Amino acid sequence: MDDLSPQSRDLIAVRDSRDRAAFGRLFDHFAPRLKSMMLRGGLRDGSADDVVQDVMLAVWHKAGQFDPHRADAAGWIYGIARNRRIDLARRRPLAQPDDMPEIESMEPDAAQILALQQEVRHLSEALARLPLEQAEALRAAYFDDTPQSRISEATGLPLGTIKSRIRLGLERLRHELRKIAP
Amino acid sequence: MTSIRHHISDDMLDAYRDGSVPHGFGVVIAAHLSLCDQCRARQEAQDMVGGAFLQRAEGASLRPDARERMMAALDLPQPSPPPRASGVFPAAVMRELGGRPPRWRMLGGGIRQQILSADSDGSLRLLYIPPGKAVPEHGHHGRELTLVLQGSFSDSAGSFHRGDVETANAEVDHQPLAGDGPPCICLAATDAPLRFHALVPRLLQPIFRI
Ligand SMILES: [Zn+2]
Numbered sequence: 001m002d003d004l005s006p007q008s009r010d011l012i013a014v015r016d017s018r019d020r021a022a023f024g025r026l027f028d029h030f031a032p033r034l035k036s037m038m039l040r041g042g043l044r045d046g047s048a049d050d051v052v053q054d055v056m057l058a059v060w061h062k063a064g065q066f067d068p069h070r071a072d073a074a075g076w077i078y079g080i081a082r083n084r085r086i087d088l089a090r091r092r093p094l095a096q097p098d099d100m101p102e103i104e105s106m107e108p109d110a111a112q113i114l115a116l117q118q119e120v121r122h123l124s125e126a127l128a129r130l131p132l133e134q135a136e137a138l139r140a141a142y143f144d145d146t147p148q149s150r151i152s153e154a155t156g157l158p159l160g161t162i163k164s165r166i167r168l169g170l171e172r173l174r175h176e177l178r179k180i181a182p
Numbered sequence: 183m184t185s186i187r188h189h190i191s192d193d194m195l196d197a198y199r200d201g202s203v204p205h206g207f208g209v210v211i212a213a214h215l216s217l218c219d220q221c222r223a224r225q226e227a228q229d230m231v232g233g234a235f236l237q238r239a240e241g242a243s244l245r246p247d248a249r250e251r252m253m254a255a256l257d258l259p260q261p262s263p264p265p266r267a268s269g270v271f272p273a274a275v276m277r278e279l280g281g282r283p284p285r286w287r288m289l290g291g292g293i294r295q296q297i298l299s300a301d302s303d304g305s306l307r308l309l310y311i312p313p314g315k316a317v318p319e320h321g322h323h324g325r326e327l328t329l330v331l332q333g334s335f336s337d338s339a340g341s342f343h344r345g346d347v348e349t350a351n352a353e354v355d356h357q358p359l360a361g362d363g364p365p366c367i368c369l370a371a372t373d374a375p376l377r378f379h380a381l382v383p384r385l386l387q388p389i390f391r392i
Contacts, residue, residue, distance in 0.1 A: 020253065031244055032244060061260055071233075075230040076229070096274060
């Protein structure tokens, strides 16, 4: 599995052998990035640190569900962080889908894992090519994790405009992806 | 996995993703995602975009003792896990049921229901409809999402099987009819109280909470 990103490899080591050194590396890589995600989402400094701890602890406990056929480490950890942030803002926690079945028994399919890694690389290149306005709209929606209604309040733009900017951004992203990986 | 034909709309999935859906809709959507690989994959694809932003982000510095505290926390006992899926009920529904099987209330005509939650945000309930029976005709003040968990039903919008979701808006008056085969069990959520045309006078609606 040489094609895996170092983070996905570490996450698999945590999953399969509770490897604390690998977890330490994941923490060093993701915790500061997660903190900046939480700060951009409007959390104060101290509570952002606590939420990052929560998220990384969930990574440790849920690692058994990480499936490199379906996600890379960054996307999978982002999903956990996004849910945690949402629940902070809700009266009742948002209902979650069933856990994916644990995959210990499954034989890894190298071709599919490789294809996913490649897609992730292409996605990142395509993001870098987006026009600023669309990149910003996507970043507000994905990284800052601001509900579309709140982006609308903050910018004074109608909700429909926000939605169409995000859609345009995604459409453009698809277009760029087709250029990189026809 | 069976072939699911009626999915969650883009708008509804967006609202689920940004956490702005009312509680009942969240449960229906989570239950659908548990049964529908296609919508699950749509969700996961979105997380890949988020992951790409996370990967490119500039980090913010943590408290000096953050790493030490983190490593120490790994040995603390895990909080007890929430209820798991059981029978036809996905985990999100079992959680609403408190981990127990449904406790049905008779509604007449062999139809049963259990209200899982009801407040100003809307309602969430399980319905049990014997083959060939119809749910009393009703309209909505708001929107209604109905997910089939067992059996099937059909109405003017088509026929719905396990995993299918019907999305009805305020204008729709519909009368779902359960199909042949096992009794139809479905999970229905509204974002406003329902109004029934028959069976229960509207005056009683607040008391019966349906
Ligand atoms: Zn679906």
